[in-house]
Amino acid sequence: MKALLLLSVLLCGALTATAAAVGAAEAAPQELQEDNQISEAENEAGVFVPEEEKPRSFFAGEMAPSAEGRFFACPSGWVRYKSSCYQLVSSSRSWSSAAAHCASLGASLASVHDQFDYSFLQELTRRAGYTISWMGGFYFQGWRWVDQSSFSYSYWSTVNSASSYPCVYLRVSGGWSNHACSTTWPSICMKRTDTC
Numbered sequence: 001m002k003a004l005l006l007l008s009v010l011l012c013g014a015l016t017a018t019a020a021a022v023g024a025a026e027a028a029p030q031e032l033q034e035d036n037q038i039s040e041a042e043n044e045a046g047v048f049v050p051e052e053e054k055p056r057s058f059f060a061g062e063m064a065p066s067a068e069g070r071f072f073a074c075p076s077g078w079v080r081y082k083s084s085c086y087q088l089v090s091s092s093r094s095w096s097s098a099a100a101h102c103a104s105l106g107a108s109l110a111s112v113h114d115q116f117d118y119s120f121l122q123e124l125t126r127r128a129g130y131t132i133s134w135m136g137g138f139y140f141q142g143w144r145w146v147d148q149s150s151f152s153y154s155y156w157s158t159v160n161s162a163s164s165y166p167c168v169y170l171r172v173s174g175g176w177s178n179h180a181c182s183t184t185w186p187s188i189c190m191k192r193t194d195t196c
Contacts, residue, residue, distance in 0.1 A: 085191040088128045095167035098134045098187035109136030110190040111145035134187035137168025
């Protein structure tokens with residue numbers, strides 16, 4: 001019980017310190033504006049500005065980092081959306097090979113939980129120059145996501161026989177569909193960053 005109380009006090013102190021640091025950062029917008037003006041002036045003068053300092057553009061539907069989301073970054077080659085990192089893998093693979101490849105990267109094939117998620121994945125696929133990519137949906141005694149998240153949202157364009165076509169793919173032109181898992185297409189891997 002004493003250990004639990006001590007941990008609670010330490011956690012409270014850490015959260016207070018973090019909130020104070022965020023508040024201090026938000027309280028100094030003038031200083032940040034001056035820094036940005038200097039960076040822009042240096043850039044106009046031909047001075048190299050590191051990529052980390054350049055402003056990021058976000059895909060449609062992608063949110064700017066929140067205060068709590070500022071503390072993680074996606075690995076190189078991955079795109080951040082909400083609290084996850086995504087990578088379109090352009091090499092064509094079967095669904096099971098794509099799932100194994102994502103797992104080797106510490107990720108899984110992407111799951112979708114609302115229209116914004118699906119729109120983001122469509123745009124990721126479109127920007128890479130593709131019209132179709134594998135997602136993490138599959139049929140086994142019902143539709144499921146390979147990352148074991150809830151299959152509570154669906155956006156089917158067409159539904160083929162699940163026994164013959166048990167793997168889900170994204171279509172840039174509309175909703176998703178299911179196809180034979182042996183077909184080779186690009187795929188989308190997703191790493192969750194909100195888990196320890």
